[in-house]
Amino acid sequence: MRGFLFDLDGTMYTDAGAVPGALETIGALRSRRIPFRFVTNTTGRPRSKLVERLRGYGLEVTADEILTPVRAAVVLCQEQGYRPVAPYVPEATLEDLQGLDLVAGTTGRAATARPGAVIIGDLGDLWTYELLQEAFGFLLDGVELVALSRDRYWLKGNQLVLDAGPFVAALEYASSRTARVTGKPTRQFYDAAVKSLGLPPDTSPGDIAMIGDDLWSDVRGAQEAGCQGWLVRTGKFRDEQLSESGVVPDRVLGSVAERSRRLDLRAGSGGDRRRERRDRRQRGPPVGLCPLGGRHRQMLGRQQRRRPRNGLENPLRQCPGRLRGRGRSLNAASTLGSCT
Numbered sequence: 001m002r003g004f005l006f007d008l009d010g011t012m013y014t015d016a017g018a019v020p021g022a023l024e025t026i027g028a029l030r031s032r033r034i035p036f037r038f039v040t041n042t043t044g045r046p047r048s049k050l051v052e053r054l055r056g057y058g059l060e061v062t063a064d065e066i067l068t069p070v071r072a073a074v075v076l077c078q079e080q081g082y083r084p085v086a087p088y089v090p091e092a093t094l095e096d097l098q099g100l101d102l103v104a105g106t107t108g109r110a111a112t113a114r115p116g117a118v119i120i121g122d123l124g125d126l127w128t129y130e131l132l133q134e135a136f137g138f139l140l141d142g143v144e145l146v147a148l149s150r151d152r153y154w155l156k157g158n159q160l161v162l163d164a165g166p167f168v169a170a171l172e173y174a175s176s177r178t179a180r181v182t183g184k185p186t187r188q189f190y191d192a193a194v195k196s197l198g199l200p201p202d203t204s205p206g207d208i209a210m211i212g213d214d215l216w217s218d219v220r221g222a223q224e225a226g227c228q229g230w231l232v233r234t235g236k237f238r239d240e241q242l243s244e245s246g247v248v249p250d251r252v253l254g255s256v257a258e259r260s261r262r263l264d265l266r267a268g269s270g271g272d273r274r275r276e277r278r279d280r281r282q283r284g285p286p287v288g289l290c291p292l293g294g295r296h297r298q299m300l301g302r303q304q305r306r307r308p309r310n311g312l313e314n315p316l317r318q319c320p321g322r323l324r325g326r327g328r329s330l331n332a333a334s335t336l337g338s339c340t
């Protein structure tokens with residue numbers, strides 16, 4: 001792989017602390033000069049606090065290495081000329097909205113004029129009916145709806161709790177408007193993240209992996225942007241969600257630490273070859289068509305090519321229950337798949 005994007009909450013750390021081995025993974029990337037960025041939908045705290053938290057775990061990072069949807073929202077509002085804007089984010093996060101004229105929402109300042117947009121982030125238990133009603137009122141007046149993320153939930157302590165997504169959905173439903181999302185899984189956010197890696201322009205996005213614990217924002221979003229989406233079994237990961245979601249990660253890792261142990265860090269090297277071998281093993285041998293319309297593995301195809309003995313029709317063409325191959329007796333139904 002040529003570069004990596006890492007989710008933070010649930011991937012690099014949880015409320016219990018840093019995920020074991022996560023720091024070593026980042027250390028290995030730094031020592032090999034493989035570029036990476038942290039891409040998070042966390043909007044409950046400003047970027048400076050994220051840097052502080054990572055440093056508290058012993059991981060030296062700069063604010064520039066962390067991409068959040070809050071800064072993307074600032075760019076969007078400035079480009080679109082939304083002024084002023086009403087933010088619904090925790091007070092601490094307001095510092096990342098510098099550059100915008102802020103009113104109403106969680107600013108504590110009354111709106112003297114109709115805002116150009118409302119910005120919805122993760123307010124957690126700070127949400128009140130009054131705040132939702134205020135945002136809804138703005139939307140009814142034709143104000144733009146900007147969502148920092150659509151994430152459904154996240155792991156707080158040992159409990160899954162509502163993220164910004166359900167509140168965005170409620171406001172969309174009530175106002176019949178559609179939010180403009182600035183964070184993962186949007187294509188613009190991923191394109192900006194890939195660009196920030198500073199790789200040569202001819203680098204294929206397929207050589208970049210996004211590693212995270214969210215099936216939709218991290219895995220599917222990255223895949224839709226052309227990158228690989230790797231899921232970790234930490235944070236909010238749930239087996240049943242993986243099987244029911246319809247999302248197919250390019251890889252599923254025990255944790256972000258597995259990346260440095262199992263996967264080769266050198267671009268396009270042994271790691272890719274090992275992956276190919278593993279994928280071939282998982283796929284099994286090619287499947288041949290059974291004369292009766294069933295699907296048998298390659299052995300049946302080789303058996304079929306044998307010449308009939310004693311001028312008789314090759315019994316294998318009749319697809320019997322037992323096949324002979326390499327001195328072993330194989331049961332067609334159980335070993336090679338049923339044809340009837």
Ligand SMILES: [Mg+2]
Nearest residue numbers: 007009010213
């Ligand atoms: Mg996460």
